[in-house]
Amino acid sequence: MKPLSLLWLLLPFAAAHQPGEVEDVVEIGNPLISYAISGELDEPGQVAIITMDMPTDFALPFELLTPHRAAYQAFRPAYAVIAAGLPAPTDGERAVLPEEVPAGMGVYVDLNDDAERAVIFEDVLRRVYWSTGVIALPVRAGSVEIWVWSPEDAMGPFTMAFGVEEDFTGSDT
Amino acid sequence: MIPLTLIAGALAADGSDRGDWGFGAALEYDLVGQNAGVRLDGLWHPGDKAVHAARIGVGVLPGPEYFFLPLSAGWRVRSGGGDAHLHGLFGLGAEAQLFFISDAPPVARPMFYGEIGAAWALTDHFDVGVLVVPELTLINVPGIGLGFRAGVWWR
Numbered sequence: 001m002k003p004l005s006l007l008w009l010l011l012p013f014a015a016a017h018q019p020g021e022v023e024d025v026v027e028i029g030n031p032l033i034s035y036a037i038s039g040e041l042d043e044p045g046q047v048a049i050i051t052m053d054m055p056t057d058f059a060l061p062f063e064l065l066t067p068h069r070a071a072y073q074a075f076r077p078a079y080a081v082i083a084a085g086l087p088a089p090t091d092g093e094r095a096v097l098p099e100e101v102p103a104g105m106g107v108y109v110d111l112n113d114d115a116e117r118a119v120i121f122e123d124v125l126r127r128v129y130w131s132t133g134v135i136a137l138p139v140r141a142g143s144v145e146i147w148v149w150s151p152e153d154a155m156g157p158f159t160m161a162f163g164v165e166e167d168f169t170g171s172d173t
Numbered sequence: 174m175i176p177l178t179l180i181a182g183a184l185a186a187d188g189s190d191r192g193d194w195g196f197g198a199a200l201e202y203d204l205v206g207q208n209a210g211v212r213l214d215g216l217w218h219p220g221d222k223a224v225h226a227a228r229i230g231v232g233v234l235p236g237p238e239y240f241f242l243p244l245s246a247g248w249r250v251r252s253g254g255g256d257a258h259l260h261g262l263f264g265l266g267a268e269a270q271l272f273f274i275s276d277a278p279p280v281a282r283p284m285f286y287g288e289i290g291a292a293w294a295l296t297d298h299f300d301v302g303v304l305v306v307p308e309l310t311l312i313n314v315p316g317i318g319l320g321f322r323a324g325v326w327w328r
Contacts, residue, residue, distance in 0.1 A: 067238065069237045069238075121274065125206075126205050128272075
């Protein structure tokens, strides 16, 4: 069975799903709308940051994708979701996180280090990705950040997918 | 890709010994999936052999993310006639597309294609030409494709 994926968010012609690009820090207007944000880690130590303000408590799905190509086989970017409502970071998580978690915030960390990764075939544009899998995280209303970084300093492109609601107006509010 | 003997035989033949079947081969680059390879065509001419052909085809197109194997069936029209050397090519058809991924089960899906292009008749039997092939499916999840082919066809 094909694993569930948020990859359908990459439909570029559907205004409901907002594609975008990360340039170090990108701010999201309405995080309830589904997003597929592409970026590239091309420098050691680089951290891509996506910020948003949740208008309400919500179980928000997240998924990190990388191109299924031999050149990127060793590229396993990690991501962390920083938000109120998530557990406080453990000592182990603090050791791998690229930044300090702000006081009062919790974190979910996915190091993308499973031996076997899910493989997603994206039907619209005939592309194949490795996926961390989709996880829904219960975040509270307020500030939410997503950090994407490469623990091994491997370089490559990624797509961070999150959100749920379909909005065909094309607005980001 | 095409044996030299077949090319020599095709160039030497005249219009009186045309059969119902023809064949072709083209190099193709698929812009959407970023695959490149070869397409082989079998062309059956039911009537005027210079105009209409039922087409079956198979492609072998490796790429950076998967190995692409399309199986096609359709119809192609070759415009113009008489002593004209330049002809338009127009076609429609359907494909069964197979995607072989290194660490996942293969994926299969249906697709519809169109062909638009031009061919230059080197002899009564032998064309060389180019085709642009847009693809679209609305079955299950929508999908698109866009191929560019340069090939030779014998009829």
